[in-house]
Amino acid sequence: MSLAFDRPILELKDVSFSYLRDKKIIDNISFSVGNGEFIGLLGANGSGKSTMLKLSSGILRPSTGEIKLWDKDVLSYPNKDRAKLLCYLPQLLDINVPFKVKELVGMGLYPYDIPPHITVDEALEAVGLSEKPDSYITNLSSGERRRVFIAMTLVQGAGILLLDEPFANLDIRYQIELLKLLKELKDKKGIAIIMALHDINIALKFEKVMLIKEGRILGTGSPDAILTREMLKDAFDVGIEVVRREYGEAYISYENNF
Amino acid sequence: MSLAFDRPILELKDVSFSYLRDKKIIDNISFSVGNGEFIGLLGANGSGKSTMLKLSSGILRPSTGEIKLWDKDVLSYPNKDRAKLLCYLPQLLDINVPFKVKELVGMGLYPYDIPPHITVDEALEAVGLSEKPDSYITNLSSGERRRVFIAMTLVQGAGILLLDEPFANLDIRYQIELLKLLKELKDKKGIAIIMALHDINIALKFEKVMLIKEGRILGTGSPDAILTREMLKDAFDVGIEVVRREYGEAYISYENNF
Amino acid sequence: MSKIKITVLMLVAIIIFLSALFIGPRIINPFRMGDMEKEILFSIRFPRVVVAILVGMALGASGAILQGVLRNPLADPYILGISSGASLSAAFALLSGIYSFGRFTIPLTAFLGASAVSVLVGVFGWRRGGLWPERLLLAGVGLSFLFHSVLMLLMSISTDEGLRRAVLWIFGDLSMADWSLIPYGLVFIVSGLIISVSRSKALNALILGDEFAHSLGFSIHKERFMLFISMALMTGASVSLGGTIGFIGLLIPHIMRFVAGADSRVLIPLSAIGGGAFLCLADLIGKSIMTPMEIPSGIITAIIGSPYFLYLLRRKDVLSI
Amino acid sequence: MSKIKITVLMLVAIIIFLSALFIGPRIINPFRMGDMEKEILFSIRFPRVVVAILVGMALGASGAILQGVLRNPLADPYILGISSGASLSAAFALLSGIYSFGRFTIPLTAFLGASAVSVLVGVFGWRRGGLWPERLLLAGVGLSFLFHSVLMLLMSISTDEGLRRAVLWIFGDLSMADWSLIPYGLVFIVSGLIISVSRSKALNALILGDEFAHSLGFSIHKERFMLFISMALMTGASVSLGGTIGFIGLLIPHIMRFVAGADSRVLIPLSAIGGGAFLCLADLIGKSIMTPMEIPSGIITAIIGSPYFLYLLRRKDVLSI
Amino acid sequence: YAETPARIISLAPSMTEILFALGLEERIVAVTSFCDYPEEAKKKPKIGGMSNPSLEAVVSLKPDIVLMTTDGNPKEFEERLRSLRIKTYVFKQRRLSELPQGIREVGSVLGVKDKADLLANEIETTINKLKTQNSKLKTQKKKVLFIVWPEPLIVAGPGTAIDDAMNLLGYENIASKAKTTYPKYSIEEVIHQSPDVIFIGKGHVNMKEVSNSILKRIAKVPAVKNGAVFYVSDNLYRLGPRVIKGIEEMAECLK
């Protein structure tokens, strides 16, 4: 395991991508994620966060460059094998078919023949839905829906998680619980996580953040180094600042914006 | 207008509601919203925020109690008249039909015969989409989609806005811009706003917040009065605290949660 | 832009209309017409062309409406069973030999059948004070199956003559068009068109979903009801004028969406004009290509229309509804 | 729970199977059979019942698959034009009088037609290395229209006798069932069923959307392709065994969804068993109710099935797909 | 009918055959695409199919009379023609016994009464001859089945000229209890009823091959066992002068 620590799990090399002919959405990006890394992906709307996660998960195929999962092209894996290593949670959860909660969470086991990680019940417990296993997804509130799919991700138990705005629609409690849970997974099992998010106050709790703009990486590093007034101004075109208090707490100051 | 200031625009009296027979989702709620009031609606997932907004907008019909818009039952208005007074922005935006951005924003004019408020172009400008009027909604990022519908709401220009988590998927810049814009609307035009949201740091910027739990109101008032450690604990079952700095800035302390 | 498209399509429609009148299976020179030419032009071709246009318009517009209301790209005016109901009741009249209303019998019974089915679909689609798309759709499919198979049953236990006539009715046939029915068809179809065009904003809003539609000031149930009525009026009238004619109601709206986008305010008129022009053209071809045999226009519409549709489908990147 | 439902349905299916064998238009006492009874039982009833079950299973399962793959509640095994292609090519054989393969001619040409259309739909549905639901759906509808109307054209310009025959074949007919074709049908339908049941997890995932399916370890294009193949095998074989039989492929999956939920792992087997049992029952009724005449089973399926479906629809609150 | 119509259009193959039999070949200005007997009929101008003839074509030929049947021509077409002031005659007879009367009526409408009487009498004589022949044999009636199409099994039922012909010949049509003229018949029932004779209409295709499999399936039925399966021409399918030939052909087989 100690060796694995040095080897990147996921590596993007000179990756570019466009949806429509003319415009590059991802523009020559390179970076790598190691074991137990937990990266917050920040950037303006339309900067390419979701696209980057989709590329990393192998749903989209880069126009140039390559994406490696454990030293092999992510596209070269048999799908089941890849699903055991890597899991992607999409941003939009528009499901109109009335699956039951437990059916959906159980789908996390699909890549496996023998359930290897936590059970469906444990996952439901972890996201606070143990009382609603038989509810139809179409009858849940949006935060509850989001949690169903987080539970599915937990059941799938891959080594690298690509989460596209998992905090959206979650209430503060489950934001905190999810963050704790992910940190625990990272610490105990060395799971690597990349998570797109918009809440800079939460990003401040991360060890590492990556800031992107128009498909290019502005910087990667600790929140202290990256979420500076200048970089934020560059990425979002807005004047905000991170305020740090003596004993460790940090928060965003919206300054004169309101 | 000074008289109108005292009259509530929207008033819920002893409203209850259930989706399925057994369980009350909204449990005997009463409150009122006056001209120029801007209320942040906070509560755990599944506490009934969306349901309450849907009831207030007249989409759902309360099982008991009544909902008044300008002294008249909201259900008794001709639809067009109601749409000029009240606008509801849903939480889930799952549109699969490739409408163009400008077509969608233009729909905000449907209640009117003569465009009364800002134009489509101005609204697109306000949400930073003036370069994409001809994009298909299905080709936009989720934050951009959200902004399309916010622009639609602006064009509709009603006197009371019911916004269901409009911040979800918005980047920090547009969160700030939206908040500024709404405050401006409130100040200049006396528009009343109720907005469901999960970001307590943003809620701290509000003048008034309402905290709900299991379909009941825990409290309404200034963030100082409502977002106390105890109330938050009660509403979300999580130990967080609002920290206040001398010169007015306030933020959430997650304490030992991470 | 969309104004231009509508104008161009209108011009094409007028050219087709004139060709159908004067070219036909044999050319009539409008400046040198004998008695027989006049007779053919005014009592045979003219009513037929008018019926083709009316039926085509009704089907095109109905398809555009239903695909939006049901939020389903597979919806067409016949999916709700309106045509099988109409055919069934027309077949009842045909088989039982009732002929009390003379040549109005078939169109009249068909129209009554269509109306009865519309009401029935409405009843099954109704719940908690309104019509619901998924219910309408499934109820329509169920009723459609029911009526269609009762019709088939009737046909399989009745005499051969009835069979052939009922089958022909189902295939759709414009050759019987005469002036006497046109005023009625015109009233229903034009009022259907007016209602639907005046409701096209509501249709746009309903496509976004009930919550948006409500917030934008539409009574979702009332609007759905009005759109449903306009569709039923047009489809019922078109079935009673020309039987069941495929393709137009399902694919003309898709073709128009490929060409001009999803906005119902443009889509409904374009589908109507396109449907009318196209059926008129198909009928012209159907009666001219193998003179004196007449190929039912429902067959021609699909034979020319499908390849064009498939061509558009291959070319387009964005698909709608 | 779902185990119990499957078992109960299996029992019902077996009862129907036995009734179809021994009751039929006249009752056969299994313990006192003369030569004629044996003949009727073994060379007429048995193959017919087996064909009914196979065809019903194929249609039920295909419908469940297609509704999921195309994410559309209106999809049925015939929507992609497989049956119109099969009918067209069978009709070609019938009308042109080619009879080089003896009694295999019709089933064989039908199967070839079905396969050709499946390939064609696949080609039109293909883009950027995979099959896309909206494309498949629209391409299928377009091709279906095309073939159907070419068939109608053929029929309308051929002699009347040919018309009647081709129409009867399209209505679906199980009466020609004999042992010689069953092995072939069995191979195709059973392999289709095995593929689809083994792919039912993938179908669940595809219903959630491509991104989820990918993340859950399915190659979306491969799975969609496999499911498409299994559907094409089953539908093609069923059309060549029994013609076009409505209702089952569209509404049995909905009925099963009402009864047992949306999970494809349960839905596919249930739809298959339900479809088989139901077609067997409908055929039994169709040949017994007006002896010595036979009512095509496609008619009976809809006449009994639709009211039940409509009843379920009214009762249920949650609708699926 | 003061004057004899000079320009006749026939909208049914059976009508065309009657017209030819009445020697009106010269006066026929058009027939349907299905009119293929006698051979000369094929050379006549066409006005389309039976169920959807072209109104325009009919009108432009300026016919004095249009002949139609209730068996295949839509009633609406007649009404359309009448509203265009075109004279029509509808042949309503559908049974064998009514044929002579029908022919007489046609003859008087077309001004060839004498010829029509001759033809009708000829048919009547043949029918009566066969009738009396059979009333003599008061034996047990033999059972017959007339297969129109084998896959699926369509047979001649009650109310057809074929059924009438079988009765005339003193045979019992086992399908006469069905409800429609050309029912889809149960194979099981064929085995149960065990017909002694089976006729198969030849039609346009190679019926011997097409009917192979059905005959195999009912191999144990007396008709098949005893080789009493006969392929007959389509003379009986149309209610025209040819039915006599058809009946005689059947009678020939049964000897």
Ligand SMILES: Nc1ncnc2c1ncn2[C@@H]1O[C@H](COP(=O)(O)OP(=O)(O)OP(=O)(O)O)[C@@H](O)[C@H]1O
């Ligand atoms: N259509 C429905 N049928 C049945 N129950 C429903 C339906 N919609 C919501 N519910 C239930 O009602 C409760 C309140 O839902 P609501 O959407 O109002 O919550 P919310 O406060 O908006 O939550 P969130 O923060 O997740 O958006 C939830 O427990 C949910 O499961």
Ligand SMILES: Nc1ncnc2c1ncn2[C@@H]1O[C@H](COP(=O)(O)OP(=O)(O)OP(=O)(O)O)[C@@H](O)[C@H]1O
């Ligand atoms: N299917 C598509 N076709 C064409 N363009 C697309 C498509 N999906 C996204 N885009 C464009 O690509 C850009 C990046 O989109 P992406 O979804 O990656 O942004 P994002 O960073 O995730 O934004 P958000 O914060 O709003 O989720 C946007 O400008 C968007 O308009």
Ligand SMILES: [Mg+2]
């Ligand atoms: Mg995104």
Ligand SMILES: [Mg+2]
């Ligand atoms: Mg909500």
